[in-house]
Amino acid sequence: MDLHSTSSPAGLRARLEALRGGGGKLRAASFTPQSVLSAVRMLLYLYPSQYRRDPDLQDRVLRAFVVTVIPGADPAEPDLVRMYADTHYPFYPYTGYLVYALERRGKRPGGFAGLTPEERTLAVQGALAADDTTSRLLKGAILMAQVSYFAGIYHPERGCPLIEFPGRNAGFTPEEISLPDAAAYIGDGTTADGNPP
Amino acid sequence: MNTHTTDVLVIGSGFGGAALALRLAEAGFRVLVIEKGPRIRVPGDFMQTQDPQYLLRYIRSLRGDNVNLVYAEGLGGGSGFYEMVSLRAPTIAFDQRTPEGVRLWPQGIDREAMDAYYERAESMMHVAQIPAREVPKSGLVFALLMRAAGCSVDRAPYAVRGCVGHAYCVAGCTAGAKVTVHDTYLDPALRAGATIMTDTEALAVMPESGEQCAGERNLERIPFRYRVGCMSGGTALDIRAKLVVLAGGTVGSAGLLLRSRKWLTHLGPHVGRNISVNGTVKSLGILPGDFPDADMFTGRSHPGVISYQYLASRGITISTAKPLPVDAVSYANLVPECETRSPATWGKARVAMMQLYRRRALPIYALGLTTPTVHLDARRDGRLVPSFRLDEGFRAYYRGTLDLLESIYRRAGARVVHIRILDGEGSEYPDIHVTTAHMTGSCRMADSPRHGAVDATGELFAYPGLYVADGAAIPSSLAVNPYLTILANAERIAEFMVRWYTHREAIAPRLPLSATEASFSSSPA
Numbered sequence: 001m002d003l004h005s006t007s008s009p010a011g012l013r014a015r016l017e018a019l020r021g022g023g024g025k026l027r028a029a030s031f032t033p034q035s036v037l038s039a040v041r042m043l044l045y046l047y048p049s050q051y052r053r054d055p056d057l058q059d060r061v062l063r064a065f066v067v068t069v070i071p072g073a074d075p076a077e078p079d080l081v082r083m084y085a086d087t088h089y090p091f092y093p094y095t096g097y098l099v100y101a102l103e104r105r106g107k108r109p110g111g112f113a114g115l116t117p118e119e120r121t122l123a124v125q126g127a128l129a130a131d132d133t134t135s136r137l138l139k140g141a142i143l144m145a146q147v148s149y150f151a152g153i154y155h156p157e158r159g160c161p162l163i164e165f166p167g168r169n170a171g172f173t174p175e176e177i178s179l180p181d182a183a184a185y186i187g188d189g190t191t192a193d194g195n196p197p
Numbered sequence: 198m199n200t201h202t203t204d205v206l207v208i209g210s211g212f213g214g215a216a217l218a219l220r221l222a223e224a225g226f227r228v229l230v231i232e233k234g235p236r237i238r239v240p241g242d243f244m245q246t247q248d249p250q251y252l253l254r255y256i257r258s259l260r261g262d263n264v265n266l267v268y269a270e271g272l273g274g275g276s277g278f279y280e281m282v283s284l285r286a287p288t289i290a291f292d293q294r295t296p297e298g299v300r301l302w303p304q305g306i307d308r309e310a311m312d313a314y315y316e317r318a319e320s321m322m323h324v325a326q327i328p329a330r331e332v333p334k335s336g337l338v339f340a341l342l343m344r345a346a347g348c349s350v351d352r353a354p355y356a357v358r359g360c361v362g363h364a365y366c367v368a369g370c371t372a373g374a375k376v377t378v379h380d381t382y383l384d385p386a387l388r389a390g391a392t393i394m395t396d397t398e399a400l401a402v403m404p405e406s407g408e409q410c411a412g413e414r415n416l417e418r419i420p421f422r423y424r425v426g427c428m429s430g431g432t433a434l435d436i437r438a439k440l441v442v443l444a445g446g447t448v449g450s451a452g453l454l455l456r457s458r459k460w461l462t463h464l465g466p467h468v469g470r471n472i473s474v475n476g477t478v479k480s481l482g483i484l485p486g487d488f489p490d491a492d493m494f495t496g497r498s499h500p501g502v503i504s505y506q507y508l509a510s511r512g513i514t515i516s517t518a519k520p521l522p523v524d525a526v527s528y529a530n531l532v533p534e535c536e537t538r539s540p541a542t543w544g545k546a547r548v549a550m551m552q553l554y555r556r557r558a559l560p561i562y563a564l565g566l567t568t569p570t571v572h573l574d575a576r577r578d579g580r581l582v583p584s585f586r587l588d589e590g591f592r593a594y595y596r597g598t599l600d601l602l603e604s605i606y607r608r609a610g611a612r613v614v615h616i617r618i619l620d621g622e623g624s625e626y627p628d629i630h631v632t633t634a635h636m637t638g639s640c641r642m643a644d645s646p647r648h649g650a651v652d653a654t655g656e657l658f659a660y661p662g663l664y665v666a667d668g669a670a671i672p673s674s675l676a677v678n679p680y681l682t683i684l685a686n687a688e689r690i691a692e693f694m695v696r697w698y699t700h701r702e703a704i705a706p707r708l709p710l711s712a713t714e715a716s717f718s719s720s721p722a
Contacts (some may be wrong), residue, residue, distance in 0.1 A: 140623045141623075151247035160522065174330065182331075
């Protein structure tokens with residue numbers, strides 16, 4: 001939030017709602033001064049507004065983040081960062097702060113996205129080791145990236161080729177499901193019908 | 198205010214509620230079933246997706262410190278999403294006792310007495326032992342792993358017809374192969390005259406003033422003695438019933454009773470208490486090079502086999518599972534032992550682990566006869582919060598069982614993967630944390646109100662005509678998946694209710710009479 005929006009009634013209401021909604025995060029965070037400061041910044045949007053309002057900036061930084069968390073993910077994949085703006089998940093109010101926290105660590109022209117993969121990894125590790133609020137935010141962002149990508153939630157028909165997850169299917173043949181001579185693996189068993197004694 | 202009257206109100210449409218609905222409707226009772234969750238058309242409403250938005254339409258979780266209780270809300274309850282493995286509880290499960298030496302199960306209820314009801318449930322659910330040739334790769338590799346450790350395995354029985362192996366069992370079977378209660382119990386209940394209302398939540402159970410008619414067997418002489426306040430599709434609804442059957446599950450049934458305490462002033466102290474988590478301990482390993490590939494993504498999700506090797510000595514069964522990626526990733530950080538890369542839980546190390554996941558990873562888990570250590574509290578705002586008493590006994594059980602599972606991996610040359618369970622925000626829990634869908638006992642059966650919430654017929658102590666017929670009534674851990682026991686017990690309770698309220702002799706083997714039944718068995722019809 002930039003200082004100019006402080007006086008907007010709508011903006012103030014939004015910030016108060018964000019503060020109420022994020023109260024749990026404040027309570028859950030450890031009360032180090034830095035952690036509290038980060039939480040207040042995040043909940044009241046007290047960081048430069050372009051991190052919240054510039055979609056190209058967000059897209060660039062978040063794609064770089066996801067391919068850092070998941071090397072091998074296609075950076076050009078259309079829905080790679082969709083979950084961070086998806087209002088069905090509780091993360092989206094904090095996406096701007098995530099972008100801000102990452103971009104601050106890209107200490108050269110090109111920002112976070114301009115770093116090498118190794119530098120981006122170090123930057124993310126730095127954010128994870130920062131105050132509790134920032135650390136929790138990053139952990140949540142990593143979890144969201146992994147769930148979205150590995151589970152193929154936006155492309156159930158495709159699954160996730162990176163991990164050979166086939167996604168939606170019509171079933172498999174007996175040869176695909178089982179192995180030859182299956183009975184030899186199992187042996188005789190100890191019960192007549194599979195039920196415990 | 199809309200008001201309905203009925204002979205029998207069944208709250209919940211899962212395994213417990215469906216059985217009661219069918220048997221009582223068949224016996225000529227006017228039966229109304231209400232289900233909090235949405236209507237589910239089987240298989241049309243199921244989807245092959247891991248999108249949390251779809252899963253959370255039906256799957257709920259109640260998270261507390263150290264425990265996460267998972268359950269379904271929707272027509273058919275957990276039957277739409279269970280893993281179909283259909284096991285009778287072992288004999289020793291029925292012999293468990295409280296620390297004071299009191300038998301957890303009521304007198305006369307043991308494996309032998311339950312076998313007739315298991316048979317009935319198995320017949321209804323088309324249960325059959327899986328043929329060896331249909332056991333999925335992960336099950337066969339599990340068998341190999343166990344036999345390398347000197348352990349036997351058995352082919353398990355399942356409620357499946359025509360499995361095509363698409364592996365989305367726990368999201369609901371789109372092929373219609375999973376046997377659910379929809380066509381086995383609920384549709385026949387409708388044909389027998391029952392009515393089912395979905396999207397209808399029971400908010401409170403209130404006894405009506407006047408004579409409660411304890412012990413009365415003639416339904417015509419029983420008044421509408423309970424009023425259940427509900428919300429149905431946004432509209433308030435009152436249902437007046439002569440008999441009420443709570444079948445909303447361990448969480449749902451106890452939660453409803455706890456919220457009704459203001460009216461059910463004689464509700465005993467055991468409601469919401471004594472919840473067992475079935476001793477769930479999970480582990481993961483990476484197969485040694487000389488083992489064939491497993492496969493997490495083909496074949497039924499509970500892959501065919503189970504081991505009773507340690508049932509007598511430790512009270513546990515051991516099996517394997519095939520979590521889809523959304524479960525594997527959202528549940529825990531998976532870190533192979535001796536992983537030296539940093540970071541270990543994301544980046545290259547995590548991708549490498551997930552690339553091994555499909556064919557080289559094999560989870561094994563134990564279910565065990567652990568004592569009840571979870572209870573539910575109802576807060577003022579109506580929220581339920583579970584608390585898990587992590588006492589030394591459970592810690593010792595957990596550590597010992599995990600050590601055993603890890604030793605099984607190591608004996609075969611497999612590499613153990615450490616499972617670091619995550620909270621909803623991606624942080625690792627620092628202590629033992631159990632996630633289970635197998636919780637039982639929140640309104641447990643007992644021989645006296647000193648030890649339980651309901652008697653052997655499922656009737657609440659002090660509240661005639663108010664029954665619990667789901668997992669909440671099951672008084673102990675079972676060391677196997679509990680659905681078949683829940684269903685068999687519901688069949689048993691239904692048989693009693695039909696016999697009691699219609700004065701019919703039992704068709705199936707009789708149980709010893711409860712005190713209530715014995716005192717009225719010679720009464721004129």
